[in-house]
C-alpha cells in the first residue's frame with residue numbers, strides 16, 4: 001500500500017517533537033499533531049488552504065500558508081478557544097521543516113505534482129522545446145547538485161518551492177554558491193547551461209501558475225457582497241495586467257518582430273490575443289498559442305477585425321472589403337501575406353476569423 005506523503009511527514013514531525021532536548025509530554029505532542037492537521041479546517045479561508053499543513057513540504061511554502069491562515073477573520077477567536085495550540089505547534093513545525101532542509105532532506109514525492117505541472121507547462125507553453133530538452137530541464141531541477149556549498153540551506157529539489165519570491169531567494173543562493181564555478185567547470189558547463197536555463201523556465205512557470213490560480217480563484221463570485229465584488233474587480237485588473245505582461249514577455253521571447261511585416265522595435269510591438277481576452281478562459285488568456293506579435297499598425301487592423309487569417313487556407317490573410325485596394329500600400333498590406341497557423345493557434349484563429357467574416361466582409365485571394 002502507498003503511504004501518503006502527509007502521513008509520513010506527520011510521523012517524522014512527531015518523532016522530532018519527542019526527541020527534542022527538553023522532551024514534550026506525549027499529551028502535548030498529540031495536541032500539536034491534531035492542531036496542525038485540523039485547526040486550518042475551521043478557519044474562514046479558501047478550501048485549498050484548509051488542507052493539512054502536513055502537505056506543505058517546504059518551510060517556504062508553510063510560512064506563506066501560515067500567514068494567510070493568521071489573517072482569517074476567525075483566527076483569534078479559534079486560537080483562544082484552542083488555547084494557543086496552533087501557533088505553538090506551527091513554530092515547532094517550521095523549525096522542524098527548516099532543520100530538515102538544512103540536512104538536505106530527501107524530498108517526499110508530493111513534489112511530483114509540481115514536477116508534472118512544470119513538465120506539462122514546458123510542453124504546452126514554451127515554444128519549440130523537444131521532449132529530450134524538457135526531460136533534461138526537469139531532471140536538472142530535481143537533482144540540484146547537493147555538492148553546492150551555499151551560505152543558506154537550499155531545498156534538495158526545487159519542486160518544493162512553489163512561490164516566485166521564494167524561488168528568487170533560492171536561485172540567488174544557488175548562483176552565489178562558493179563552488180558554483182568549480183562544479184560548473186567539472187560538469188562541462190552543466191550549471192551555466194542546462195541548470196540555468198531550467199531555473200529561468202521554472203521562474204516563468206511559477207509566475208504563470210500564480211496568475212493562473214488567481215484568475216481561477218476569482219471565478220464564480222455571484223453571491224459576493226458589493227464590497228467583495230469591488231475587491232475582486234481590483235484584484236482582477238491587477239492580475240490582468242501582470243498576466244498580460246508575463247504573456248507578452250513569453251510571447252516576445254518566441255517571436256520578437258511583427259509576424260506580418262517583420263518590424264522589430266519592441267516598443268512598437270503588441271502581444272495580441274487572437275481570441276480576445278474578454279472572451280477567453282483563464283487558460284486561453286495565458287496560453288501563448290493564443291498570442292500574435294504584431295506592430296501597432298497591423299495590430300489595430302487585426303484587433304478591429306479588418307484583417308484576419310484563414311485557418312483552412314494555411315494562414316493566408318483575409319482583408320475586409322471596406323478597405324480600398326488603393327489604400328493597401330499605405331497600410332502596408334498585401335493579399336499574399338500569411339502567418340504560421342498550427343495546433344491550438346489554428347483554432348483560436350478560427351474563432352477570430354468566423355467572428356469577423358461577415359461583420360467586415362472578409363475575403364482572401366484564394367476565395368475568388
Ligand SMILES: [Zn+2]
Nearest residue numbers: 258261295298
Ligand atoms: Zn507589422
